[in-house]
Amino acid sequence: MRLVRHQVDLPHSELARGSVVTIGAYDGLHLGHTQLLDRVVKTARARGWPSIVMSFEPTPKEFFAAASPPARLMRFREKYEALADYGIDIFYCPRFDAAMRSIRADAFVRQILIHGLNARHIVVGDDFHFASRREGTIEHLRKASKALQFEVDQVPSIVVDGVRVSSTEIRDALADGNIGRATALLGRPYRMSGKVVKGRNVGRSLGYATANVDIRRRQSAVLGIFAVRVHGLPQGPLDGVASVGTRPTFDLCKPVLEVHLFDFDADIYGEYIHVDFLAHLRAEEKFSSVDELVAQMAIDAENARMALAAHPV
Template sequence: MKIYNSLEAFTATGKTIVTLGTFDGVHKGHKTIIDKLIKSSRATGCESVVLTFFPHPRMVLQQDSDIKLLNTMNEKAALLEASGIDHLIVHPFSHAFSRLTADEFVKGILIDKLNIRKIIIGHDHRFGRNRTATLHDLIVFGEEYGFEVEQLSALEVNEVSVSSTKIRNALTEGDISTANSYLGYPYMLTGTVVKGRQLGRTIGYPTANIQISESYKLIPAGGVYVASATVDGKLLKGMMNIGTNPTVGGVAQTIEINFFDYDAGLYGKNLCLQLHERLRDEIKFASTEELKRQLGLDKESSLSWFKSYNL
């Protein structure tokens, strides 16, 4: 898959099959669209193109919106690449872009830039300045310029929108199992390992402190989770805490993971954590000894989870 940081960077070498959207989460609903895109491109000998945008349109058009996203751009790109598409265009979304008329968008982008043979889109899709153009208008443009419009059914569109809403709600409530069932993969947190207070070492549970640089990334509800990461090709199993570590006087939120049977240095490494199951709320214990005992139980529960899934 080739990635382009703007429409200007892309040059079509032949006809393309295109879909567009934010694709936040690249969840099961989105994969319905992607599968249609790939199937159609292979059947016609065209190249598949996903056009997405960053920042998220709501970040630009609703500046008071505190929207949290399911993926960072790197996570989204990795998921889309795994799906098998040929080209990913991440175009900077701006007020100027939102002011393109429907005709400017179709002629200037879909025809002149992307050289489309077909576009796959939702039946309720609106586009152009003030989102005034409808699917019917797009079909008319297709007849004029010679491209096909394949629309998703209302059921398929509903699956995409409902999934996104349910995933965000589930993560906010700490229901990682439901979120993962809609995503079709374990929810990810990607960040750099930085030096923390190193208090975990004193009680036998050293942790890697993960710093996520993207402020828009949705962090699930606080608590203890079964989690894993792949480092240098090896799957590392562990347990992760999202919270403030109240037992040892913590205040700021941290994301820390204790890997089992791994003691190599991780500082400075970029890790992609996969969250599998939430074990419990974060608790303020009366002593570090009580905390240590609970961590032992959490480790047993985590190992049992990995064993049950043959990981």
């Protein structure tokens, strides 16, 4: 999959015959997103055109709420890798700035979708809005399609337990510690990925060696203690207990992900791992003493083992 940041870098020769385009934040790649992507890839292959996902960096929500943006479900790298796995050909990710926020719907269609991407088939969800002040709608696209000769494919939302699947619903479920609901909306366990880096060795000194995962987030969609399963190591899937938070007992402020792997002792510094969250055990707490923390860690490990027994590999 090709990553393109600027319109001038688009492979216009590859787009000469047309393209199949979808537009959105695609944060989390939940069930609704995957339904859209399936339609995009299937249509693109049938027509012999490249498939394109257009997204923005930063996301519009981050741009408009710069002081307190919503937590991302996925880092940029995670999104890129997931889109590549789905068979998308081009990930077009221009910068969302003051100029982009001001572009009107007609100009967005003509300048970006048609002139830039040569879109001949556009796949959108049933809640799709675009351009300045979200003035662009599906009906706006349908009207423009007649004059500019492209097709609009509207894909209905996915509903789970009476609620429309969305990134916001997933964030809310994760914030509440409702891992089961988040898993149902995503269609898979919630995952955080990153490289194992050297930490302060606090866990090892307490008898619980941990892999410190560089999550590169200002804020995390999950906080607390969790039963997890780790993928990406040569030893295969490994079970463990993870802490995501600021380690209040040690007065840190930046969120960190630490994973204690059961029955495992190997040097995995530098490995890029994927941590699947399978059960929420408790909220993060500040303990009055290290001994109190160690006692709770033993309880957490036992509770994680019991929770993971309900999720066989």
